Amino acid sequence: MHVQETDRPDGSPGHHRGRRPADRTTDHPVTPLYRHLYRAATEVARAPFTRRAWAEAAYCLIGFPLGLAGGVVLAVVLALGAGLTASLVLAVVGALLLVAGLQFARALGGAHRGLAAALLGERTPVPPPTPSGSGFVGRLDAPLRDGVGWRAAAYVLAKLPVGALGAYAVLWWVTGLVNLTAPLRWGVFGQRPTAGDPEGMPVLTPVPFGGLDADTFAGTWLAVLIGVATLACAPWVTRLVVEGDRRLIRALLGPERLADRVRDLEETRALAVDDSVALLRRVERDLHDGAQVRLVAVAMGLDMIRERLDAEADGKPLDTGRLRQLVAGAHQNATEALTELRDLARGIHPPALDEGLPDALATLAARSTVPVELWADVPQRPTPAIETIAYFCAAELLTNVIKHSGARHAAIGVTQREGLLRLQVTDDGRGGATLGAGSGLSGLAQRVRTVDGRLDIRSPEGGPTAVTVELPLRA
Incomplete structure (x- = not known):
């Protein structure tokens, strides 16, 4: 090692x-x-x-017709409503069409949220219901001022090009699978050049220009190779499209950002207070039940030693054997008290962090029973509070790797970009790590949120697992 x-x-x-x-x-x-x-x-x-690749392909396949139909209908309704609103005579009808369009967008947004939750595991909080006003004008005006509805409409319209890209990503899967059957189609179904049709079997590619033909049976194996290469690329093309869709869902289909921010600040303030109180209680309990008991025993032992020395000064015989036992007991209690105080201090602030986060993480990697690779690029040292949180996050994640993942190899990477400290722990284990699964990840998420950080978990069944923690450089 x-x-x-x-x-x-x-x-x-x-x-x-x-x-x-x-x-x-x-x-x-x-x-x-x-x-x-x-x-x-x-x-x-x-x-x-992998299950993730097929789920993302299914999401693109189902999302394309839903996004196409919904986007076209919504665009027509909103355009017609906006046009009629500009007319003095039909302004009310136009406003009603706009309200109907926003309600339709909300419903479509809910359908897309449900689809993303079922296939991608992307669970977005449900926004508040449409606000209502009093009177006819109020009931008409309140939905038109609904920011959630307009953001849902923006998503549904943006889903038109994104859905088209998703259909193109599915095309990679289709062409790859079809090309794998080229020898079978040549030999069994007779798709080969004939006197009346001299052209060979077409070899499908996802590239929208050019084309290839298989004129011989040996050429069909070239189609198989192209199919293998296309299938190897298909999951990554699909993942790129899905990642863009995820960002749109998070930005447009959730609750208002300001309301989210206020609620997060309230929750993180409460978490910070609870965490500090729990830490003080733990320190008090450890001192009371541990070091304090040892120090009391030391004081009692020293009192007994003093009494025996006073007795010897008065002329009484001195029992040196008993005196040695008392001194040894006092020494042992003092040593154990020092050990408990040192462990308590290490739990509050690990001494390894005195030399910086990279050296502290190197100590973690060296002590791990699973081989760990570590690389760090931290040109600007974060504040002590941020370093402590990052260290304990890495320690907890590495403990999860050792206890739960069955991994043969792990890696820890820490970088600093755009004012953020980014810690990532990966392993080649069985995957399936989720929040609330008893692996300590919920506690990590709460600890990270107290400084306005973010915890991201990517752990499909079968692995690999990648947990990323993003923290500000200053708490």
């Missing part, structure tokens, strides 16, 4: 430390690069067969 400096996973120089298993071959400089290339190749090969 050793810790060594090496390059970052992307090949650029950096503060990169790793704990290696006791194997002489890991000292070769090519080994880290080979490990990363092997891991990347394995992930690419497994991607088309």
